[in-house]
Amino acid sequence: MDALPWLCGWIGINLAKCRFDIKLPNFLTRPGEPGVKHRVISPINHLILSVKSLNHMRQKWSQTITERARSYWTQERTRQLLGDKKLPLLPGEAPVLLRALGLLKADASLPPERMRKYRQINHMLAAVRPALRELAATHRRVDLVDAGCGRSYMTMLVGWWFRQQGVPVRILGIDRDDKIIGQCRRRVEAAGLDDIVRLVAADLQVDLGAVWERAFGQPLGPLHGLFALHACDTATDDAIVLAVAHRAAFIAVAPCCQAELAAAWARRQQEDPGSPMMPLWGSPHLRRTAAATMTDTYRLLVLRACGYEASATEFVEAVHTPKNTLIRATRRNEGDATAARRYWDLCAVLGGVGIGLGERLLSSGSG
Numbered sequence: 580m581d582a583l584p585w586l587c588g589w590i591g592i593n594l595a596k597c598r599f600d601i602k603l604p605n606f607l608t609r610p611g612e613p614g615v616k617h618r619v620i621s622p623i624n625h626l627i628l629s630v631k632s633l634n635h636m637r638q639k640w641s642q643t644i645t646e647r648a649r650s651y652w653t654q655e656r657t658r659q660l661l662g663d664k665k666l667p668l669l670p671g672e673a674p675v676l677l678r679a680l681g682l683l684k685a686d687a688s689l690p691p692e693r694m695r696k697y698r699q700i701n702h703m704l705a706a707v708r709p710a711l712r713e714l715a716a717t718h719r720r721v722d723l724v725d726a727g728c729g730r731s732y733m734t735m736l737v738g739w740w741f742r743q744q745g746v747p748v749r750i751l752g753i754d755r756d757d758k759i760i761g762q763c764r765r766r767v768e769a770a771g772l773d774d775i776v777r778l779v780a781a782d783l784q785v786d787l788g789a790v791w792e793r794a795f796g797q798p799l800g801p802l803h804g805l806f807a808l809h810a811c812d813t814a815t816d817d818a819i820v821l822a823v824a825h826r827a828a829f830i831a832v833a834p835c836c837q838a839e840l841a842a843a844w845a846r847r848q849q850e851d852p853g854s855p856m857m858p859l860w861g862s863p864h865l866r867r868t869a870a871a872t873m874t875d876t877y878r879l880l881v882l883r884a885c886g887y888e889a890s891a892t893e894f895v896e897a898v899h900t901p902k903n904t905l906i907r908a909t910r911r912n913e914g915d916a917t918a919a920r921r922y923w924d925l926c927a928v929l930g931g932v933g934i935g936l937g938e939r940l941l942s943s944g945s946g
């Protein structure tokens with residue numbers, strides 16, 4: 580069930596039906612009036628009672644799913660689910676999170692259609708966990724951004740992981756889709772992560788400092804990490820620009836569809852029909868797949884030029900998602916002029932076409 584709409588609906592209906600006996604203070608009752616008990620709900624009392632009821636409901640809901648998961652996820656069922664694989668997030672151990680994310684059903688089972696996402700987020704967590712451990716070990720409190728957070732799987736998963744480690748963290752999820760952000764705020768509350776996770780509807784080309792301050796009520800200090808899982812097309816590059824601008828210590832991006840370079844190559848067919856690149860430029864399928872690979876290669880070079888040790892790996896088997904490349908980068912120095920030169924050399928080899936990220940982060944022809 581998505582974003583627990585039933586929970587919110589249930590609370591809304593029950594609060595609407597509720598009447599409370601309230602003992603009013605003396606100064607609100609007229610002399611001679613018999614009762615100090617009134618069937619009245621003032622707006623303020625209503626609010627207090629609503630918050631109390633909501634917290635109570637949340638606790639009850641967490642207890643119920645935890646108990647159901649405890650009896651459902653026997654060793655045998657867990658073994659059937661995972662086989663010989665070791666995943667960091669077991670349904671029997673994180674039922675509240677997984678239910679709030681909409682991955683577990685109300686009976687605590689994990690339906691086959693949610694398996695793909697379950698595996699994907701597990702592999703992503705496993706891939707970034709060493710870097711998260713390093714951040715947890717080196718900072719008193721870790722500040723992170725999930726760029727293009729969408730349904731906030733990673734935002735909440737990472738928040739949950741830090742909570743398990745007992746390390747203070749603040750995570751800002753940004754996505755331009757305000758409807759999804761609204762739904763996910765309820766997920767965050769249901770998972771009990773609303774004290775450490777904030778979600779904001781905004782474009783990634785945003786003033787991150789201002790958004791952070793509005794979300795957390797405190798200015799953003801050094802940004803420790805930024806991740807972006809399948810942010811569409813050049814949104815991955817917007818995420819990288821944000822991270823580099825804020826000197827993020829760690830960056831993890833799993834790129835999505837990439838249209839920018841393929842479109843530029845398609846235009847180059849007309850401009851330069853004699854190019855040795857024509858067999859590639861003229862084949863839509865090869866053009867698309869080669870452009871995706873070359874875009875990620877450019878990204879590695881740009882990140883290295885900006886002072887990051889960067890690598891690209893497969894974070895989940897292709898059967899789970901074809902978008903399975905993970906670019907990880909750790910800040911090591913102030914920049915690498917050789918990597919910048921290699922970026923421009925590669926552009927020249929590939930028909931003089933680079934990507935916008937290169938233009939944005941490297942000064943033309945140099946580092």
Ligand SMILES: C[S@@+](CC[C@H](N)C(=O)[O-])C[C@H]1O[C@@H](n2cnc3c(N)ncnc32)[C@H](O)[C@@H]1O
Pocket residue numbers: 726727728729730731732733753754755756759781782783784807808809810811814817835
């Ligand atoms: C494929 S979804 C992935 C969401 C999430 N990271 C996940 O893995 O489940 C891509 C998300 O990026 C968001 N997005 C794309 N371009 C964006 C931009 N320029 N600014 C903010 N969000 C953007 C979309 O609204 C969408 O929710």
